[in-house]
Amino acid sequence: xxxxxxxxxxxxxxxxxxxxxxxxxxxxxxxxxxxxxxxxxxxxxxxxxxxxxxxxxxxxxxxxxxxxxxxxxxxxxxxxxxxxxxxxxxxxxxxxxxxxxxxxxxxxxxxxxxxxxxxxxxxxxxxxxxxxxxxxxxxxxxxx
Amino acid sequence: xxxxxxxxxxxxxxxxxxxxxxxxxxxxxxxxxxxxxxxxxxxxxxxxxxxxxxxxxxxxxxxxxxxxxxxxxxxxxxxxxxxxxxxxxxxxxxxxxxxxxxxxxxxxxxxxxxxxxxxxxxxxxxxxxxxxxxxxxxxxxxxxxxxxxxxxxxxxxxxxxxxxxxxxxxxxxxxxxxxxxxxxxxxxxxxxxxxxxxxxxxxxxxxxxxxxxxxxxxxxxxxxxxxxxxxxxxxxxxxxxxxxxxxxxxxxxxxxxxxxxxxxxxxxxxxxxxxxxxxxxxxxxxxxxxxxxxxxxxxxxxxxxxxxxxxxxxxxxxxxxxxxxxxxxxxxxxxxxxxxxxxxxxxxxxxxxxxxxxxxxxxxxxxxxxxxxxxxxxxxxxxxxxxxxxxxxxxxxxxxxxxxxxxxxxxxxxxxxxxxxxxxxxxxxxxxxxxxxxxxxxxxxxxxxxxxxxxxxxxxxxxxxxxxxxxxxxxxxxxxxxxxxxxxxxxxxxxxxxxxxxxxxxxxxxxxxxxxxxxxxxxxxxxxxxxx
Numbered sequence: 001x002x003x004x005x006x007x008x009x010x011x012x013x014x015x016x017x018x019x020x021x022x023x024x025x026x027x028x029x030x031x032x033x034x035x036x037x038x039x040x041x042x043x044x045x046x047x048x049x050x051x052x053x054x055x056x057x058x059x060x061x062x063x064x065x066x067x068x069x070x071x072x073x074x075x076x077x078x079x080x081x082x083x084x085x086x087x088x089x090x091x092x093x094x095x096x097x098x099x100x101x102x103x104x105x106x107x108x109x110x111x112x113x114x115x116x117x118x119x120x121x122x123x124x125x126x127x128x129x130x131x132x133x134x135x136x137x138x139x140x141x142x143x144x
Numbered sequence: 145x146x147x148x149x150x151x152x153x154x155x156x157x158x159x160x161x162x163x164x165x166x167x168x169x170x171x172x173x174x175x176x177x178x179x180x181x182x183x184x185x186x187x188x189x190x191x192x193x194x195x196x197x198x199x200x201x202x203x204x205x206x207x208x209x210x211x212x213x214x215x216x217x218x219x220x221x222x223x224x225x226x227x228x229x230x231x232x233x234x235x236x237x238x239x240x241x242x243x244x245x246x247x248x249x250x251x252x253x254x255x256x257x258x259x260x261x262x263x264x265x266x267x268x269x270x271x272x273x274x275x276x277x278x279x280x281x282x283x284x285x286x287x288x289x290x291x292x293x294x295x296x297x298x299x300x301x302x303x304x305x306x307x308x309x310x311x312x313x314x315x316x317x318x319x320x321x322x323x324x325x326x327x328x329x330x331x332x333x334x335x336x337x338x339x340x341x342x343x344x345x346x347x348x349x350x351x352x353x354x355x356x357x358x359x360x361x362x363x364x365x366x367x368x369x370x371x372x373x374x375x376x377x378x379x380x381x382x383x384x385x386x387x388x389x390x391x392x393x394x395x396x397x398x399x400x401x402x403x404x405x406x407x408x409x410x411x412x413x414x415x416x417x418x419x420x421x422x423x424x425x426x427x428x429x430x431x432x433x434x435x436x437x438x439x440x441x442x443x444x445x446x447x448x449x450x451x452x453x454x455x456x457x458x459x460x461x462x463x464x465x466x467x468x469x470x471x472x473x474x475x476x477x478x479x480x481x482x483x484x485x486x487x488x489x490x491x492x493x494x495x496x497x498x499x500x501x502x503x504x505x506x507x508x509x510x511x512x513x514x515x516x517x518x519x520x521x522x523x524x525x526x527x528x529x530x531x532x533x534x535x536x537x538x539x540x541x542x543x544x545x546x547x548x549x550x551x552x553x554x555x556x557x558x559x560x561x562x563x564x565x566x567x568x569x570x571x572x573x574x575x576x577x578x579x580x581x582x583x584x585x586x587x588x589x590x591x592x593x594x595x596x597x598x599x600x601x602x603x604x605x606x607x608x609x610x611x612x613x614x615x616x617x618x619x620x621x622x623x624x625x626x627x628x629x630x631x632x633x634x635x636x637x638x639x640x641x642x643x644x645x646x647x648x649x650x651x652x653x654x655x656x657x658x659x660x661x662x663x664x665x666x667x668x669x670x671x672x673x674x675x676x
Contacts, residue, residue, distance in 0.1 A: 041659070041663075041668065041669035044659075044662075044668070044669075046655065046658040046659040046661075046662045046663075047654060047655055047658040049658065049662045050658040050661055050662050055662060055665070058665055058666075059661075059665060062665065063579075066242040066243060069238070069242060070238055070239060070242050070243060073235070073238050074235065074238055074239065074403060077231065077232065077235040077399070077403060078399065080231065081228065081232075081395070081396060081399040082396070084224070084228060084381035084382065084395075085381065085382065085385070085386075085392045085395050085396055086392070088380050088381040088382040088386060089380070091224075091380060091381050092376075092379060092380030092381070096362065097360070097361075097362025097363070097365070097366070098361075098362045098363075098365035098366045098369065098379060099361060099362050099365065100379055100380065102224055102227075102379075102380065102381055103224075103227070103365075103379075103444075106227055106228075106230075106231045106444075107441075109231045109234070109235055110231070110234060110437055110440070110441060113234055113235050113237065113238055113433065113437060114433070114434075114437060116238050116241075116242070117237075117238075117241060117429075117430055117433045117434075120241060120242055121426065121430055124426060129423070132665055132666045132667065133666075135665075135666050136666040136667060136668045139662075139666070139668055140668065
């Protein structure tokens, strides 16, 4: 994909579907290209975009999920650590056979981490991606 | 114990080692020959890896010798305290997935400094980020080198320090070759192969150990207790860290380092640039989490399995000490051939991680310091790569020298120091940059230096470095700081310094801040998949 580089981004385009090819390309254009049209980010008013309601909602949807999740489940890990350090006899209490509270609590941390991963991916695919894609397309359209 | 004159058969061990090295080198040569010779390939492999491939590669980067040899050994000898490492190593990925991976991919290009300096004054921030990258990579390298020394010592029966030093030098040499020939693309393939081998190798041992106990975890724990001089104590916390209030606090500090470190480790962060989009960065992190979690559950069983089947005393007395628990367990399970294979995997692990670290450190030096700071960003890409290659050789040589000194230390412990530095120097700055609009140049510089300098200084004056028989310099006596891990002090300090620097200097460029934030959330204008 040398082309996008050699053509540069700020040249005046005449052949729209051939943006990814050098101007003097020959003989036939490669019509099914995978390279995205380079966006001139200079033309985007990011300050306005940041203040837009769409962006505010997107940001809020992200932070209101991510921050509490991180706080809760990293917090749970510290509960585990502090109990291990300052209440070792509680952690050593056997639940069944030789398996004690500590091992089960440790494994619980594994389970919650898998849970957070699953929940975040679901949240991102269902809620964040559609919003961020539409916002990006909107901004890219404005930059042309 | 005749077992330790030679464990297994050295000739067999050497052959399997050689096979691993030759096979992976073959892969490196093949993948690099097929690709175009573009300069960006050296750093990011052309950003053309898929999320799953990259997830495997991150797993490969993250599961170092410390995770396999170090954690297994720590559990075998110290029981539950070793398990605390595994939980921290894993839970840390919550922060990486939710807060760091995607915004990082959307705003950066090659190195961690790209993101930190995006909306700041380039030179001071880049310099600080590059210095911290180089420091962390170096400490991490020491740990890997020490692991290589111990492992080969065990396998080839080399117990003399000079012989082990020679082995460390050899590992360094092979690693430099990998990086020079393969660049990021080659090392990424090595990481992927190694991740598959390592997780499946550990998986086989996991089922084998459990099968011997009739698939009873409780039975395995019982067998470990029966064969351990400390008995029941290995099932409860604080066998290793419980002796005084300082050691307890050291452990809390370690826990902070373990959970904050991964999102600040430059070689892990750089991996998020080798995929085309933020969505692929997310997929990478998910694959990594899936594999890393399974792996650390395996190590819990491997550790207690080693205690039950090999015995803590035997492990402690083996050449390589605690680090030899996993290979010795393999020997008990499947004899010398299986041990040679498991050790070959461990060795491939070390090589791959060392190569990944070297490429990160050299990219950071060439891209951040040489190109952007010294030459004002006007360097020809080919020249930048030339500098990166020279840097790899230099770092390789330094790592060999450092590794010779670090030989014999528990690698999980050494790694925890690198995690401590990464958590303190990088994580606060990264989180502030992404999530605090007012954060500015002075804040970034102060935060990085405060975290870096305090963490390194506190380590130097800690009991890890001097003052006792297990320290780096047992003869020295400058252990003024009572904790073995600095993070409980240095991480909050970095947060405070970042805040203080920010409020005492002018507000940042609002336009750049807006640009970075909108980019990080939408991926607009992100460096393209292939044509960087």
